[in-house]
Amino acid sequence: MTGFPGTQPMHGDEVRLTIDTATVTFTGEVSSQGVLRDGRGFVELTLPDVDPQQRRDVEWAKQFWYELYRGGALLYSSPPLTLSEIRRTGDGSLVIAGSP
Template sequence: MPGPTPLRGDALTVLVSGTRCTVTGEVSLRGVLRGGRGYAELTLPSGLDPQQRRSLEQAARKEGALMHWLYRDGSLIDECTGLTARGTHRTDDGALVLSGSP
């Protein structure tokens, strides 16, 4: 589980409830604590393709498996294959945030 300091990358492959997307642009990953439970939050670029955003939002509502591979400068910096999607929300600038927990 990631810590509260964001881990930043420039590319992400994410698989949510069987929906796979590859995203480029600034992506961050951080751990948050809500209601005594730990969550991993992936913040995707605010300029994400609208169709990708809708697909990911719909997939996250199914609360299936959430897997991600985060890259910086072509190198894998984080991967997680053991999360369950717990929903989405938006940041103030409209960026999509995917939430998952073990």
């Protein structure tokens, strides 16, 4: 499944995030949601922030794409995205935003 995710969040338990030539796997509560800001579409991927090295790897990336899984089943496969923002939520989760 590819394309742009809708505004309703998709929830999974694993994300395989590809940055440059490396793939980083995040496990735990994850979600993906399409958002509109200033007339542009973005994908916000919310991940558990458990490994500082994974966070640093993502912070250096310029582009990424990801696959969202739940129970081993692929829910969503993104197109290549340009990283536009990385931030933390109040509960410590990591939010990565990108656009096609």
